Amino acid sequence: MDKLQIVGGKRLNGDIAVSGAKNAALPILCAGLLTGGDIELSNVPRLHDVRTILKLLEQTGLKVTQDDERVTLNGANITSLEAPYELVKTMRASILVLGPLLARFGEAKVSLPGGCAIGSRPVDQHIKGLRQMGAEITIEGGYIHAKCAKLKGARIHTDMITVTGTENLLMAATLAEGETVLENAAREPEVTDLANLLVAMGAKIEGIGTDRLVIQGVESLHGAKHAVISDRIEAATFLCAVAATGGDIVLKNTRTDIFDVALDKLREMGLQLDVGTDTIRARMDGRPNPVSFRTTEYPGFPTDMQAQFMAVNILANGPSRVTETIFENRFMHVQEMNRLGAQISTEGNTAFIKGVDRLVGAPVMATDLRASASLVIAGMAAEGTTLIDRIYHLDRGYDRMEVKLSAVGADIVRIK
Ligand SMILES: CC(=O)N[C@H]1[C@@H](OP(=O)(O)OP(=O)(O)OC[C@H]2O[C@@H](n3ccc(=O)[nH]c3=O)[C@H](O)[C@@H]2O)O[C@H](CO)[C@@H](O)[C@@H]1O
Numbered sequence: 001m002d003k004l005q006i007v008g009g010k011r012l013n014g015d016i017a018v019s020g021a022k023n024a025a026l027p028i029l030c031a032g033l034l035t036g037g038d039i040e041l042s043n044v045p046r047l048h049d050v051r052t053i054l055k056l057l058e059q060t061g062l063k064v065t066q067d068d069e070r071v072t073l074n075g076a077n078i079t080s081l082e083a084p085y086e087l088v089k090t091m092r093a094s095i096l097v098l099g100p101l102l103a104r105f106g107e108a109k110v111s112l113p114g115g116c117a118i119g120s121r122p123v124d125q126h127i128k129g130l131r132q133m134g135a136e137i138t139i140e141g142g143y144i145h146a147k148c149a150k151l152k153g154a155r156i157h158t159d160m161i162t163v164t165g166t167e168n169l170l171m172a173a174t175l176a177e178g179e180t181v182l183e184n185a186a187r188e189p190e191v192t193d194l195a196n197l198l199v200a201m202g203a204k205i206e207g208i209g210t211d212r213l214v215i216q217g218v219e220s221l222h223g224a225k226h227a228v229i230s231d232r233i234e235a236a237t238f239l240c241a242v243a244a245t246g247g248d249i250v251l252k253n254t255r256t257d258i259f260d261v262a263l264d265k266l267r268e269m270g271l272q273l274d275v276g277t278d279t280i281r282a283r284m285d286g287r288p289n290p291v292s293f294r295t296t297e298y299p300g301f302p303t304d305m306q307a308q309f310m311a312v313n314i315l316a317n318g319p320s321r322v323t324e325t326i327f328e329n330r331f332m333h334v335q336e337m338n339r340l341g342a343q344i345s346t347e348g349n350t351a352f353i354k355g356v357d358r359l360v361g362a363p364v365m366a367t368d369l370r371a372s373a374s375l376v377i378a379g380m381a382a383e384g385t386t387l388i389d390r391i392y393h394l395d396r397g398y399d400r401m402e403v404k405l406s407a408v409g410a411d412i413v414r415i416k
């Protein structure tokens, strides 16, 4: 199992190119199932999760042609409507094939995703919405089996805001008969990116970017070209890294209009930001200021940035408080950070961080994707050597993070 070895205390200097967003690429690749036309995608990140979804899609008969960050999909010859347990168990986002397969072929059999380290993560809202559109759904032997000759438009109000739930129902609605209204829809930029691709494929969607999506179903969709939106979580991770270590970096291929809350919090931490349209220069000297926040749905503070900001807070010149409201178990990094000398205590869904003036490297264990990224940041700020085990979590969602960070001065190597 690969590990990362980091020798901390190095300032960061130089340019980093941000990759395409994992959370946009995954639903967008599944949208390839909605048409027999060619979907030509660029800026697709080179991630383990992308390889997993492509493997799953190829298994359905979807033709995949890949040239680095360019991927072309063709769904003219789909032969299987099943997402097997072996693939779904490694990546929950596999549930995103359910809506497209059911809408286009009238049937889908998808392994029920289990919970994961950060929470139980049920998919009841995906199922509820598809049932409202007329699908007959049974759950047996660990599989969701959905059938419906033709989905029918419906007014669907999800109990809570769900990102992949909105994406699944949105994709299903594009080929349903009549009008679907998705109330309480997720407004994350990755949902908007998917909606923009669907419109390019011929879908009729109003309210893109709002919490009320109105979709007029069409008979069929056609091929399209699309560039996947830049990854705001990866970008914020690098900005947290420079806030923790100090230095001067420029992020390229980024989108600066989609993460205002995070940028404001980084400024509050003392990071000097020069924001262009697709670049961000970030400079930091001295200890960060503490920032308190609670995670909420977009446009609030993203849960996927919580751990990385905590890695900066642990070194801040004062106390802070972080409340996680989206997932019930997303503080797995706390104990690992405390092993490096951080002083964090938790009470329910709130973490209280004291702020220390030094961390000391130690062996730590990555428990989930963003926890892994936060330990990389903490390790880069710690004195001495930190060894991070189980970094397969990191590879799910970051494109060669250690290569990008060592190119700007970090001392970080992958040990096979
Ligand atoms: C591939 C992808 O895009 N993953 C993102 C997506 O995950 P994902 O789409 O799985 O997260 P959701 O937005 O669905 O989850 C939000 C909350 O709703 C609950 N819930 C959700 C659906 C449902 O049917 N029933 C239910 O109870 C979840 O357990 C969670 O507590 O959004 C999360 C919240 O921004 C991010 O952390 C993930 O990185």
Ligand SMILES: C=C(OP(=O)(O)O)C(=O)O
Binding pocket: 022, 023, 092, 093, 304, 369, 370, 397
């Ligand atoms: C939780 C995440 O992803 P996923 O929904 O794929 O588990 C994430 O990207 O931080």
